[in-house]
Amino acid sequence: MTDHDGQVREFLAAATLHRRDIDRFLDPAEPNWARFDAQLGYLPHDSRVVDGHGGATSTYRYGALGERLVINYQDRHCRLHSFGDSFTQCHQVSDGETWLEYLAANLGEPIRNFGVGGFGVYQAALRLQQVQATADGTEYVILNIFLDDHYRNLDSYRLLRVGSAWWREQRELPVGMFHANPWRHVRLDASGRLVERPNPCPTPESLYDLCDTDFLIETFGADPIVQLLVAGQTGDFSFIQDQAELANALGVEFDPSTDEARAASARRLYTACAFRSSIEIIQSVREELARRKQRLLVLLSYPGGEVAAACAGQPRADLAFVRRLDALGIDYVDGLAAHLQDFEAFALTPNDYVDRYYHSHHTPAGNHFFAMNVAKPALINWLEPRPPAYRGEAGS
Template identity: 25%
Template sequence: MNTPDAQRPIPVASSSTASRRSDLPGRITLILVALLVGFGVLELGLRAWSGYLLTWPNFVLEARTVLAGRDAGRYLQDARLGHLPRPGYAAPGITINAQGLRSTGASVAPVGAPILAVGDSFTFGDEVSDGETWPAALQRLVDRPVFNAGVSGYGFDQIVLRAEALAAEVKPAAIVVAFIADDIRRTEMRRLWSADKPYFDLEGDNLALRGVPVPPRADPQSTLTFWQRTLGYSLLVDFVLRRLDLLHNWFGDHVRVHPAGTGERIACALTGRLAQLQKTTGAPVLVVAEYDPVVWDDPSFAAEQRRLTGGLLACARRNGLATLDSYRAMAAMPAPRSLYVLWHMNEAGNAMIARAIKEALATVVKP
């Protein structure tokens, strides 16, 4: 017996509906062509306005090639640390001595052992001259030489390895280990800004050093993705990413080996290595948190940076290390943002950091 549903006629698509469906590929093609034409008009207009109409470089490749050329003169390849300042290198305002350390100016008459300063570009003193870095300012405040062993671009893992490598040679009275929050993230990488680096794996409560010997820097041509090989020629893409402040990963060549957040555990474990270094050398270790300028521009960013640095400083204290959080001293200044050049501390900012470090060292270093 037929049911009412069985007797109901099956609807047939109208001719207009079928026509619309058959036109769908054409409509999509038309939209894509319109987008490409619009993109092309904007690209040509921007190039005519910017003076790039007759020049079509790959902006990503160009940036990486310039960086590789600069770093080839400034750094030496190192199988354990990735790269080190080149002994004897000199540029306006920058002098690297025969030991591969940045000059801190005229050395004071030595009274006891020196202070060893390790860290990233904030310790090295990017954007300021030799005498304007915080290690140079610290040297003028204390009765000891200060060795500036900071290296731009280092992660917290490389900073610790640098301290270990130099401590036996320098025999310091104290070791100052400075970092910014981004150095914690850098421990999650095996390549930063096209330069390969060592990294650590967590094996239970232990750390295993990986990536050594560190390979030489790769040819910039070999580091581009498909999109960088194609869209890298677009001035419009470059313009948009620049305005959105997204060029860091577009121009930079970074290779991650650990999930985001793993660096917090790695950095915490690395303070255990610093504690061992303190024990074997007898030199007290002071761990110092510094801050990049965005902390003073963006409250939410500042909160995350302070969480990261606070966690690492807490790990250092649990391992018996002295710590210094420079945030409080900077926040007490009338205009903390004025203590920077563009990204790094200016002479006044570095002088303030040096004063804070001197006070902190006074409690742990024997006269």
């Protein structure tokens, strides 16, 4: 066993779960934020969690289709669905405080919210495909993409990247927050082609394998994300030397000559794979929706740190991705650009500006900003006919 192999074993040993973690997650009598799903890993579940801005308790409730509870205009026909991660689900706020509900109240029509905290672009797209292929599918579809979602496409077991320290902090909370378990995911082969991979733990019983360090080593020991995570701790990026063909296929600068050069090459390649996978997924979703005469709009969301960095004049992390959306003619709305425009109206530091809208996720004020300044301007003219509130109609 090499030193690197030993570090991988140590990393996975630290990530080995306790059986009580799985017992609690699978117990229908336990208060849990999420429930197991064979394809997607997990889906959200009714719960009340003390996680809101100012110490508020957030109420999470879900409808018959698994969507977050519709508050505004629930008695009217729905023609708009939204999919994404926690910035779509609107984690850390209660049902009526999501940007989708603020937006629905303003537009005068309902919006179903199928966001799931922790999902990547691929997992959100799988859920989109499941819903939109049914009789409940809508003519208009929003795919909201957060900056980390690109990387989540590649995670076979996201809890490994989130970190065992995070899970140890969550383990004893009154409401079970277990999620980020294994799920369907994607990778790029040596030619740069997108390859879909199955869930390595597709049954409730198989989740108990996550309590076995030997299983983790056998299943995830050679995983490139695990290799990258361990290399970040040890400085040994020698594993990247086998990735020259993929780097060449993606046009990524590749230099395996020194430790520093290998580390930089590994990070460039990881980022390139993440963004390339999202582009491939978005194109596929757009084509599939078009065959059903359904339209796609992509909304781009960002963490507070990225917003603060942009307001301070730093270059955006996803510039190449945004340029690719432009080149492909994909309809999208840039949430970062909206924040930069808004920032100009304040005499604040970038961090003070971000504090107006973020509490890890968006605060209610942040969701209102996203609804009114990011989503609404695009939707008014995108929806045909226009939303009820913007048709110039008056009367009884």
